[in-house]
Amino acid sequence: MTAVTAPVTAPVAADPVAIKRLGNAFCAAKLLLTATELGLFSALDAGPATAGDVCAALELNPRGVGDFLNALVALGLLERENGRYRNGPAAAQFLVRGKPGYSGGFLERANRMLYPAWGKLTEALRTGAPQAPANFSQVAANPAVLNAFLAMMDSVNSLLVPDIDARFAWDSVGRVADIGGARGNLLGRLAQAHPNLRGTVFDLPTVAEPAAEHLASLGVADRVVFRPGDFFTDDLPAADVMIMGHVLHDWSPQERRRLVAKCYAALPPGGALLVYDAMLDEEPADLSKLLVSINMLLVTEGGSEYPVSECVSYLTDAGFTGITCHPLGADNTLAIGYK
CATH class of the missing domain: 1.10.10.10 (Winged helix-like DNA-binding domain superfamily/Winged helix DNA-binding domain)
Structure with a gap:
């Protein structure tokens, strides 16, 4: 997340x-x-x-x-x-709290977590160990920190909603599951735009109450529900389309393959998986994406950004076909595969 x-x-x-x-x-x-x-x-x-x-x-x-x-x-x-x-x-x-376009959630987390972690970059490069591990149990234990984290997630994925909306035929979809979807901001906003959508936000139990409140505030609580669980150990919700956004980069390549394969197994024939991250070019030169990847070094045990071709290999090896990749927002890539 x-x-x-x-x-x-x-x-x-x-x-x-x-x-x-x-x-x-x-x-x-x-x-x-x-x-x-x-x-x-x-x-x-x-x-x-x-x-x-x-x-x-x-x-x-x-x-x-x-x-x-x-x-x-x-x-x-x-x-x-x-x-x-x-x-x-x-x-x-x-940058005004409470306004619809507020993007300060990411800045608040950057100030609290990333700014100090970058001061320890030398140690991270010498050891390969994170310097400010994103321990979600500690985040969840403090309501103020948890709400700030969730606001950060909202401020990031809200910017991507228009492009995600435009890149997929949502009007022909019934059930959607956002895997690792925090408090459901992305799926909630897609549901606002498409009354046909019914969905499930799948994330850790500590997010249940904030998710219920946020989905209600978006006016979609009758169509989008929260289901608690761990995507490594629990069954994924039934859906025609699954989304994994800013999730795979938290994990090692082996864990990414495992998660993509698990989504493939859970989808029905004809179903689709949408994956987005700040994926790298084959010859990495985009500084913004490289800085995102170094952030992953500083805050996760095995995460990093990864080339678009590597994402395609995750999808292909799991069995997905008809794979397409699209620019998303300022520095993200969206990959879509079908079962």
Whole structure:
């Protein structure tokens, strides 16, 4: 259930200043992560505010706040006029908690988990061991952390719904199962667009209550249900179409093959499996995808991104035919196979 994304950075020029800027790139990232953690963009949604207003609203010490806000202006996240600050267009649309387009769930998790883990990249490369293991039992034990994790999953897969909708003939489908589907955001939004869909979200028992609440909020609880289970040890729900999104990259190649084969066995003849991840090109050159794969090194025991051809081999070896692969969102690939 780990999902990540990453910015694209242009190759560094043969220039010491450019190298220095690249070495300091983490500073700009931390400005955004900290502003999200503080709830700055949500606070400014109420209207423009001075630095003093921000200090009072967020309980900050005045030292450094002016520079902090002006740095966010320089990044284009805030705008400044007559000493008052307001959200820029991107922040207003995507970084205000509670708005439909909120994408800060991933940023909140990145700040809490990925940012510290990247500080231990050297150790990860020396040992091959994760530096911030994604122990879901620990996540689930803390409701606030669990809700933040689930919000992160929603913020990532919501961006992919339009492309997934366009890439498959959902109007001719009856039953769908989202395997490892968190609280059902993806399947719920597909069901909103296609009244014919009936579905099951299959994930660990600790997600049951948040899933029920979220599916109800989407208005699809009468057609999409949550079923608790472990996809390695329990039977998968009956469905005509199965989805595994941002799931396979959490696991080793052997475990991926096992999961794909299990989906094939559970599907009826004519059924389909949809798999999506930030799959690598045959000659990896896309920095955003490579950073996602390194994230998997830092937070999982055996996960990584994998080439599109490797995904095709998982599907082919399991018995799927008619396999097609499609670009999905900014840096994902969707593979579809039929039984």
